[in-house]
Amino acid sequence: MTNRFLRGLLRVMTPAAAAAAGVLVITVLALFVYPYIGIADNGDFFRVLYSNGLYINDPTYDSQYLGFFVKTYGIFQYFNENQATIFSTQSSFVKAAIGLNKLFHPGTTTFDIRYQAALYLGLYTAAIYLLVEALTWKLSKLRGYVIAGIVVFVFGDTGYTAYFNSLYGESVMLIMTMFMVASGLLLYRRRYNDYVMLGIFVVSTMILTASKQQNAPVGILTAIFGVFFIYIRKSRSYRAITAGLLAALIGVGVGTYVLIPKEFVNINKFHAMTRGVLMGSTDPEKTLESFGIDKQYAILNRSEYYEPYKSFDVDSAQFEEQFFSKYGFVSILRYYAAHPGQAGQMLNIAARDGFSIRPMAMGNYEQSVGKPFGAHTVFFSGYSLLKQALAPKTFGFILLWTLLIIGLYVPSFVHAIRSQQWRKATKLPIVILLISMGLSGIFVSIIGAGDADLAKHEFLFTLTFDLVSLLTVRDLIAKQLWSTESESKQVGAAM
Template structure:
């Protein structure tokens, strides 16, 4: 033991000089991701039917003759690039389009002008991802001893290298952007807190990642409001008017982006979500569905829709009919559904517990990870470097009560140091707790929007933001416990 200790004391300073914990984490995640996504058998995510919303408007189309038979079961990596005028309008407004268009441009430049390989997009995401992992681990391990830093780096590789996260890169799900931008958002906040790198550059990273995250999908509209409100502490990072003006302007822009994301939700998607919010949410859990509808001013006969899905081929009523629009959709909104749950706490609690069952699942069970040519069974999911996600799904309690306990632990652990920073008037030190609470609030918004906006329809995928926020905040908590200064303020005076 003494020899091992002496060896570590001798070589850790050398290793930390040439490959610090943040660099080691980045290299480790890069190696695992390259093996998973870019070597056979390629790992990706099968289409659950959502890809068409973003594909055609960006100049891509399904060119596999048997594509329909591969839904949910097999990952498809090759798509066609439209060669002439694209008559398809924008189905939805999303920052995801920026990355798809950039990937298409790179694909045409480096590979082929007619056929798109989704691995080009995966390569772009991987580069961004590695940068985010580096910055986050740097924020977690800054001013930490090398030995402790490498423990954090090892944990980071287990979490960020997990294929449950990286498989999304080989797909057209917006979860890739959500995950990467959440990492950059959290990393920039931690680096500002620990006074690492240039404050103006970090503020720019914070603002850009927040904008891309908020506009990545309409479900994230509340995220802009949350960041704008809970990010006010950025105004006091530096006691300089120029920085404060930039910070205030960034927060206003982020809030505006959230509002715009909500306003720009297409009518079709609004009706889909409203349908599921009622049939798979309110009615599905109501003891007396007819009375529930009557209380909302809706004809009791529509109770027959309870438990139904918008996409069912054979339904009792046309979900797109003017009749349903006038007598069903127009009688309620997300506000009235929220009010209903607030006045029916028992049913709300049941829905929250139902949501908690899927809140810790990173990769939904419905989508396969392999190409058809790999010879795997339909819907087969990879277990390559999936230890963390499998352990997380198996070990975490499946109740909303556990989520509440987790939140209370975070608040209780960090409040003493926050109050100490407040008393000593260390402006920069006041960032950490609001940053953690911002991430938690973003995660909770994912659960709330899922329940209020779509009931129990596809919960595992809709709650992705919560499971991502849980991992980031928990990793920060473990890092600060290892650091040993969670109860006391750090040397982070404002400049």
Template sequence: MGEKHVNQVIYAKWIAFVHFVKQWMSPALFATLGVLIIGIIVLFVPPYIGLADNGDFFRVFSSNGMYVDQVQHTATQFGYFVKDYPIYEYFNEQHTAFFSSQSLFIQSALFLNNFFLDGIFDIRFLALLYFIFLLGAVYLLVEGITTKMKGFSGYVVALFAILIFGDTAYIAYFNSFFGEGLMLIAMLYISASLLLIYQNRYNDYWMLALFFVSSLLLITTKQQNAPVAIVIGMLGLLLLFIKKNKAFRIWTASALGAIVLTGVLMYAFIPETFVTINQYQTMTRGVILNTEEPEKDLKDMGINEQFALLKGTTYFQKYKMVETDSPFMEENFYRHFGFVPVLEFYISHPNTLLQMLNLSAEHAFTIRPLEMGNYEKSAGKPFGAKTGFFTLYSTVKHNASPSSFGMIVLFALAVILGYSRGSIQKWRLGDFRGLVRLDLVLILVGTSFAVLLTTIVGDGEADLAKHEFLFNVCFDILILMILASLTEFTWEQIAKRRAKKHV
């Protein structure tokens, strides 16, 4: 009897605490504050955490009016994160034709930077802008998931959100010129807007605008995201039916059309330099990478068999068998294949495709590139040292996730089937808003597979961890949604048992 009384007291105090927290802080705000604390420590408290340059930064900072001491910068590549970048005072002779929505954030950060510093760009100003937008994305995503959840279950979901999207493996991208940080933010906003439409939480027009702008930001971050426009544009058609308002349908159709058109334009205007790099590695690190008869495969594609000697090489490696950007290569190699012929080759060689997809799956769950260091050289850490602060989720995920493409397919089918429950009835009743959550699941799954396929066809297995970053984001949003559903179900079962006991 005494033990039962103690348990009742503990339960009563727990309920009182829940009501107190619920009164002053929503799950969304709780998650946002958690990510805020972690992000401040990672990005703005010494030793600052970021990502070292792997050679990709040049086209970004040079396009935005910055430069580096090439000798010093080369010495830090891959090993040390660089915080400060000199700004061109007069003429930028290194200007390159590089379009990305990332430049909007970099230019805004430069504008803010110039109020405090003269002639030097501190990358933490870019991290600050990204981080502010991340906090908004986390708030809306958790709000979209937990709006109708009862009891303390929403706060459990908020904890999961902190563990996943507050992970340093994600946040470290903000202190770098990699576009992945913006891709994370954009995908979170896309998901949040659809979940909030599903919950009928805010004004549909505002959520449609958020969905539209976020989709454009995602697609224009990198040319490799162009196929994602097709996924979003096609699956987004469901939004046409959530309201019978003609004006809403016109705005929705226009937004979806603009998203698809943007994807087409991004693909059409990929700079020739990037096309050459991708073509080279698509062949040497993709088509002929795992084959025992590279000469035969090259011949099947109408390419001189002697290029089989390039098997396994990369465009940027220090010691080259041939000048990768020479007229000879253009005439005898690059002009003989492109995206479509490579895709046709993989379709006609399913074993080779499956090998590449399995190789892709092995790297698909790695959030941060393992070859890049996280610390500044001044921090006194070894070359290439990586932080272990708040990396529980990314570490467990990297070590425990499936390493075969077949397992990814099974996971995707299970998730789709799980969220398809009752969808036929909703369709018959015309409850299209009730189908939006399933639509989001399809967009996330479709985007994930689009990333895996375009990575293999467009650049082989070179730098897979970074190229498959968007796969990680989509997967983690799905994981958070699944954890939320399990938490909600568990809480309901606990509530039912307690109700029976009191009866």
């Protein structure tokens, strides 16, 4: 009876619906059924809490940093004098979750973060549906369900979804990247209305770009590679709208960078020097002098901005004049270019952390569960654990992977260009865009903040790595890797 029911269900349920339902059920079990899974605060939550009308109402909160997930916070009942510390689209989602919390609990003074998780999960389920629809469109059901199963295994992993029960911006990055890739592939396959898919593509990219300061390059990169979308329709109005939207993406990218507060610029600059340039130098004093900085500051080597006891007052005007004013993003980039050995060393450090989906420094359980400090869940974590254990931890592997992926898609791109199938030519730009986004996450993290909190800073890389690898595996399964899909429709239909 059960087998008959499952077979009947599979006959009427598309692979996209099955994948969305699978991720939904798994994530509900992980985040909404006791013991609840989330991610502990590493000190970053304050950037989101107070400016959005929330505050810490647990007197033992300080002792739970890094080790335990906290699911409830207080809601300000009177005037909130706290201003936003950073500009981020994440705030809109936090405020919407607070509104949802108040809707179901009128007059409440407590915010349950699971309302935010519910909001995120609804969006994520829709994004998964669109992604799998793009991957399985016009494929046989057998192949479609295989691909759907892979998507559930990879993106239903709690390494990804545990972020929903936290105040980290990675939740917004995950969801919006999914929408961006799904809508881009749906444009490529001419599935659904082009204008609607273009709107989802641009809006999700804007939200992604403005969700975190380090994502500022995303808008610019997307505008560059998105130029190919201009030519998929001959209508002048479509082309004008697309060009205007891509120009707007550049504006969002530039605006996100310009709006980075001075305080956070200095925090990142401090780590870029102490946890990057100096940390890899064989002669820190000489290195500082090459930047025009007094060699006495070499004592700061490997130190962190938030250390309670430092040798210098990093917030003083004197430190600003003698240290921060002496270097910037460009000068650090120039330094690494002149010291390729040290740059390679930093890139390998980045590669070591670039395949960790979950931040290993932060625990997943509430303190009341009784798990050890910093304990991690293993519930539906097969993919993240395998990836962490098996992925080569060198930047050389990342380069080889990049060259291999691009090389695999070049023949179909060249064929599409020669035959003037502009829509079919958009797949390679989408792939290169994702790879560029991931690599930009690595480079911006190293040059902008050294090795400080690399596992979280490289979230965009590990996500785009998984998406590009998934797309490649999908094309292998569909036998569409080296040929245009128009040539292989009969093959797919015959299966």
